[in-house]
Amino acid sequence: MALSEIVLIGLNHKVASVEVRERLAFSDDEALSFLRGLRDAGAIRGGVLLSTCNRVELYADLGRSGVVETLVNTMLASRGLAEGHRGLFYVRQGRELVSHLFGVAAGLDSMVLGEPQILGQVKDSYFLSRDGGVLTTPLNLLFQKAFHVAKKVRTETGIGERPVTVSFAAFNLARSIFEDLSTKRILILGAGEMSRILATHFFESGTRQVKVANRTYERALAFAKAFGAQVVPWDTFPRAMVQSDIVISSTGAPNCIIHKAMMETVMKLRRNASILIIDIAVPRDVEASVAKLDGVYLYNVDDLQEVAEEGLEQRKQKAEAARQLIASEVEFHERYLEHQELSGMIEGVVTWANAIQEAEMSEALHKIGEITPRQQDVLRKAIHRVAHKILHNPITGVKRLVVEEDVAQAADIFRELFPVQEEQRENGLPPRSSSEGDGQ
Amino acid sequence: MAANLTLFFYVASMAFGLLYGGFRKRALFLLCAFSMIAGFAAQTVDLAARWGASSIIPATNLNEICEATSWGLVAIFLAFGALLKNRVFVFFLTPLVVFFQMAARLIPLVAKEPKPFYYTPWFALHISLLTIGIGFFLYSFIYSSIFIMQDHSLRHHRQPIALKLPSLEESVRWATRFLVSGYVLYTAGLLSSAIYGAVHGAKDRWHPGLLEAASLAVWLILGFAIYGWATAKLNPRKRSWLVIAGAASTLLIILGILWH
Numbered sequence: 001m002a003l004s005e006i007v008l009i010g011l012n013h014k015v016a017s018v019e020v021r022e023r024l025a026f027s028d029d030e031a032l033s034f035l036r037g038l039r040d041a042g043a044i045r046g047g048v049l050l051s052t053c054n055r056v057e058l059y060a061d062l063g064r065s066g067v068v069e070t071l072v073n074t075m076l077a078s079r080g081l082a083e084g085h086r087g088l089f090y091v092r093q094g095r096e097l098v099s100h101l102f103g104v105a106a107g108l109d110s111m112v113l114g115e116p117q118i119l120g121q122v123k124d125s126y127f128l129s130r131d132g133g134v135l136t137t138p139l140n141l142l143f144q145k146a147f148h149v150a151k152k153v154r155t156e157t158g159i160g161e162r163p164v165t166v167s168f169a170a171f172n173l174a175r176s177i178f179e180d181l182s183t184k185r186i187l188i189l190g191a192g193e194m195s196r197i198l199a200t201h202f203f204e205s206g207t208r209q210v211k212v213a214n215r216t217y218e219r220a221l222a223f224a225k226a227f228g229a230q231v232v233p234w235d236t237f238p239r240a241m242v243q244s245d246i247v248i249s250s251t252g253a254p255n256c257i258i259h260k261a262m263m264e265t266v267m268k269l270r271r272n273a274s275i276l277i278i279d280i281a282v283p284r285d286v287e288a289s290v291a292k293l294d295g296v297y298l299y300n301v302d303d304l305q306e307v308a309e310e311g312l313e314q315r316k317q318k319a320e321a322a323r324q325l326i327a328s329e330v331e332f333h334e335r336y337l338e339h340q341e342l343s344g345m346i347e348g349v350v351t352w353a354n355a356i357q358e359a360e361m362s363e364a365l366h367k368i369g370e371i372t373p374r375q376q377d378v379l380r381k382a383i384h385r386v387a388h389k390i391l392h393n394p395i396t397g398v399k400r401l402v403v404e405e406d407v408a409q410a411a412d413i414f415r416e417l418f419p420v421q422e423e424q425r426e427n428g429l430p431p432r433s434s435s436e437g438d439g440q
Numbered sequence: 441m442a443a444n445l446t447l448f449f450y451v452a453s454m455a456f457g458l459l460y461g462g463f464r465k466r467a468l469f470l471l472c473a474f475s476m477i478a479g480f481a482a483q484t485v486d487l488a489a490r491w492g493a494s495s496i497i498p499a500t501n502l503n504e505i506c507e508a509t510s511w512g513l514v515a516i517f518l519a520f521g522a523l524l525k526n527r528v529f530v531f532f533l534t535p536l537v538v539f540f541q542m543a544a545r546l547i548p549l550v551a552k553e554p555k556p557f558y559y560t561p562w563f564a565l566h567i568s569l570l571t572i573g574i575g576f577f578l579y580s581f582i583y584s585s586i587f588i589m590q591d592h593s594l595r596h597h598r599q600p601i602a603l604k605l606p607s608l609e610e611s612v613r614w615a616t617r618f619l620v621s622g623y624v625l626y627t628a629g630l631l632s633s634a635i636y637g638a639v640h641g642a643k644d645r646w647h648p649g650l651l652e653a654a655s656l657a658v659w660l661i662l663g664f665a666i667y668g669w670a671t672a673k674l675n676p677r678k679r680s681w682l683v684i685a686g687a688a689s690t691l692l693i694i695l696g697i698l699w700h
Contacts, residue, residue: 158464176594179609271672274608291595294675303597 006138008092008100009071010050010057013111016088018053024079026051031125032132034078039134043070046136048143050104050125052118054111059101059143061136098333101142102326105150107159114159114315114322119150141337149329156325159318162311169307170278170299171201174246177276177297182206187244189213189237190251191223194280198248203227211244213237215251238262242269247277249285258286263293270295280304342411346395349418353387394418442486447541449479450510454534461531464604469527472534479537480514487511496558499567503544508567510540512575524614526606532582562636569629574690576622577662581687583615584680591677612676616669619683623662630655654693662686 013021026034031049038044038060047060060071072089076082092100100109105122107114126143129135135143154160163169178184186202188195191214199210210229213236214220220231232240241247241258251257258277267275272295279286279300291298299307361380365371371379394417398410456472459465487508490498499508514537521529557563583606590605592598605611665682668674674682 173594175607176590176605177608179607179613267675272675274676294677297594299597307597 004094005045005062006059006093006097006142007062007068007071008057008059008097009068009075009089010055011088011090012055012057012109015090016085020081020085020088021053021056023081024051024056024075025053026056028124028128032128032134034074035129035132035134038071038074043067043074046129046134046139048125048129048135048139050122052121055104055109057104059097059139061139095330095334098142098145099326099330101146102149102329103323105146106153106322106326107150108153108319108322108326112164113312113319114164116154116160119147122150123147142333145329145333149326152329153322153325157318157322159315159322162314164308164312164315166280166301166304166308167198167201169304169311170198170248170280171205173278173297173299173304173307174202174276177274178245182208184245185209185211185243186246186248187211187213187232187237187240188223188229189247189249189257189285190281191216191219192250192252195248195250196223196226198250198278198280199223199227199229202246211240213240238266241266241275245273245275247275248280249277250280251285253281253285254283256285256287258290260287260289260293263290263296267293267295278304338411342398342414345411345414346398349395349414350391352418353391357383357387442482442489445482446479446486447538447545449475449482450514450534450538450541453479453530454538457530457534461528464528469530472530473521476514476517476530476534476537480511480518483507483511483514496554497564497567499571500554500558501549503547503549505567505571506540506544506547508571509574509578510537510544512571513537513540513578516572516575516579526610528604528606529582532586533579536578536582557633557636557640560636562632566629566632566636569625569632573622573624573626573629574693576618576625577683577687577690580615580618580622580683583611583618584683584687587611587615587676587680588684591680608676612680615680615683619662619669619686620666623659623666626659626662630659651693658686658689658693661689 011020011024016024026049031051035044035047035049039046043062044060045063047058050057050059056075058071058075062068068091072086072091075089076085101122103109105119107116107118110118122143126135126147129139163172174181174184181202182205184207186199186207186209188199188210189212191212195212203210208228210224210227211232212220212223212227212229213232213234214223215234217231217233223229224231247258249258258279274295274297277286277290277296277298279298282301284300286298286300288298290296357380361383364379364383365376394414398414453472453475456468456475460468460472487498498504513533517529517533586605587608590608590611593605594608606614661682665674665679665686668679668682
């Protein structure tokens, strides 16, 4: 489980412009063939390539022979990037790498602090490598742990609770009013870019009953096509409001288009059912006094911006707690890997000791000649007990050191006590059989 | 012993419930729920023992009715709690349970001669229906209060409360369900005592007095809230205030019992 054999090479929105990032971006197919190419060339044992609009990062298991430089060169060459871009790449290893991945998965390294989409993207990259057969055990362990930590950060710090963008703020408000957004009806007034962004948020949450009204009918039609919406003639939009639960208004009208008197009639016809009006137009489309009506929840762009800024401020505070949590999880993960290594070492020594027993047993049986199965059993058990008793004290001593959290010292002592080569431990081959000596 | 245990567990449940409202940790909710279950078990044992000993359902005076109400509130939560998806409900419910427990202990006990009505199954039926009915009203009261808080925070653009409470629609839905269910039970409870009075004559127990007038006032107020809901003449905010007023009017019943 050597963590030191894993390396991260990448760049993100903090160090590279969008032009560079888009040139380096990989589609799923490209990522998989890139990883396979590196593996087949012997540069890596396996890897995960995370490619999003804000970052391209290669988490590579180099094994014992990989060279970082080769990877950077291959990445640059694969996307036709000039040598001058080499300086943009960061390289992380060991604790730094683990901490970075945990932070990325938890959204702490994202452009929008604490955003949740990145975890899904990290998972997609992981599954791509797993299904493509380029995921090694150390990478698997590392990514599984990253998913666990990201989830823990979200639940324990609540970093994603508050919205930090205007569209997310509007979406959250709608969820505070309505139980199931997928059954709600949305009316969009003005088919501009902001309406499109907001409508996308609602559409992604499952809302399918969308109506759009625009002064220019053709623009409304184009908008409606994108969302499968129904076009409402501009002069009938007040009637459409009666049957809508959420109204997003973003027209370029110089004066208010929704007045208090109009809303009073609408509310009567709606039988006082709640309505959320999001007015993101400047100048405003909705008269401020409309907010005084019962059942009307009116938010303009400043209100939403304020909510988003408050959310960002809170996220910054929570990010600090998240970083502390990640630091302790990194330490925990390191210790876990050290324990894993030590367990493997102990297991190897036991296997090695068993192999010696078997060899000595065969030698002894050969020399003794014919004995009964019971005698064989007694002899085998006696040899086993001797080996077990010899190994007992060193193993419990090492375990005690582990409990005392001195894993590194424990491993050193164990290596000194049993200078068994790794391959011999793994294969269970005795370093030098005493019986060979006897026989000479 | 069982009564003290009941209070202990309900107070613990309230502490965990309030902490849950602040920190939103699952463990706190579970501790709150387990304490509530333990308190409910202790209270049920206590009530059953007292009912068995005196042959009268222990709800003949204000202290006992307060205690029965706290039992009813927890019983409803145990029966329907899983349906109320929002765990934050315990933040509002547990203090109410403790309030009735404390009221049962602090109100001076006025010993009265048991009436023949108390020994009849009509009384058990009457009390059960009324207690559960009032329990439902109190649930409706909680959801209406949540609605008012949520509505206020949304109107004044205060995001923090809005995000942590159930949506307005959910609050209205549950407030309405509990109100209508409680109203049916409450009406049946009132009818049961009226039928007993009609059958046995006023001289045995029943005759319309202060208590009956108070009960009828509560019935009318909540009936008006339901009418407003059914005809959509009242908006959800006004209806929520009316439910809160209706729940507060149950205090009239308490006064009616005191001066009965």
